[in-house]
Amino acid sequence: MFIPLAEEHGLDTVIGWLALEAACEYLVMMEVEAGQVPLSINVSANQLLSENFADQALAICEEHKISPQWIEIEITERIFICDEAGAINALNRLQHNGFKIALDDFGAGFSALSYLRSFAFEVVKLDKSLIMNIHKDAKALSLVQGIIAMLQGLGLEIVAEGVEQIEYVALLHSAKVQQMQGYFFDKPAPYDQFLARHARRNEPT
Numbered sequence: 001m002f003i004p005l006a007e008e009h010g011l012d013t014v015i016g017w018l019a020l021e022a023a024c025e026y027l028v029m030m031e032v033e034a035g036q037v038p039l040s041i042n043v044s045a046n047q048l049l050s051e052n053f054a055d056q057a058l059a060i061c062e063e064h065k066i067s068p069q070w071i072e073i074e075i076t077e078r079i080f081i082c083d084e085a086g087a088i089n090a091l092n093r094l095q096h097n098g099f100k101i102a103l104d105d106f107g108a109g110f111s112a113l114s115y116l117r118s119f120a121f122e123v124v125k126l127d128k129s130l131i132m133n134i135h136k137d138a139k140a141l142s143l144v145q146g147i148i149a150m151l152q153g154l155g156l157e158i159v160a161e162g163v164e165q166i167e168y169v170a171l172l173h174s175a176k177v178q179q180m181q182g183y184f185f186d187k188p189a190p191y192d193q194f195l196a197r198h199a200r201r202n203e204p205t
Helices: 002-008 012-033 053-063 078-096 112-118 138-153 166-174 191-201
Strands: 039-042 071-075 100-106 123-126 157-160
Touching: 012 039, 012 053, 012 071, 012 191, 053 078, 071 078, 078 100, 078 112, 123 138, 138 157
Parallel strands: 039 071, 071 100, 100 123, 123 157
Antiparallel strands: none
8 A cells, every 4th residue: 555655646756766775775784794685675666667767776786786686676567557568678677687576466456467478577476365264265275276386387486475374384385385474474673673583593503
């Protein structure tokens, strides 16, 4: 809901640049204190389709001496609905500059399958609505398993969103999904708290 609200008030582009600047600053700090950790950034349609977005994003990374490979740009299918040709051109430029591209909220809309043919995404993030109740709804589980098998057949990296119960973890592992996110693992936290936990996990024993 946040990005559509920002778009409505014309604030999404400014917020997007601030987010990228902050991501680079966090990556610099994490490299020193806890090792390199990739970060994902949601990008709005207006920002992605703005002139020279890919080159400006690269310039910000270079200014902070951060390789774009550590930043994953997340977009939703709404960007294609706004301007499919423009979106594909912008995404190709980002990919050329070294950024990783993810299709977020897969399964929440109706057209995402066709966009998998239009652009070579590296990551697809399954929307939490697909994951919900797969431990007690046979149809939901079969649907998710079929989607996962299809995405794996396309050679895509899969991330399951909305993993909130241990039962989900076992079923997703059995479907060979290695990356998951959700409240079962952790809740959103300020950077300093995240860094403290991450640094402790990487301390030598």
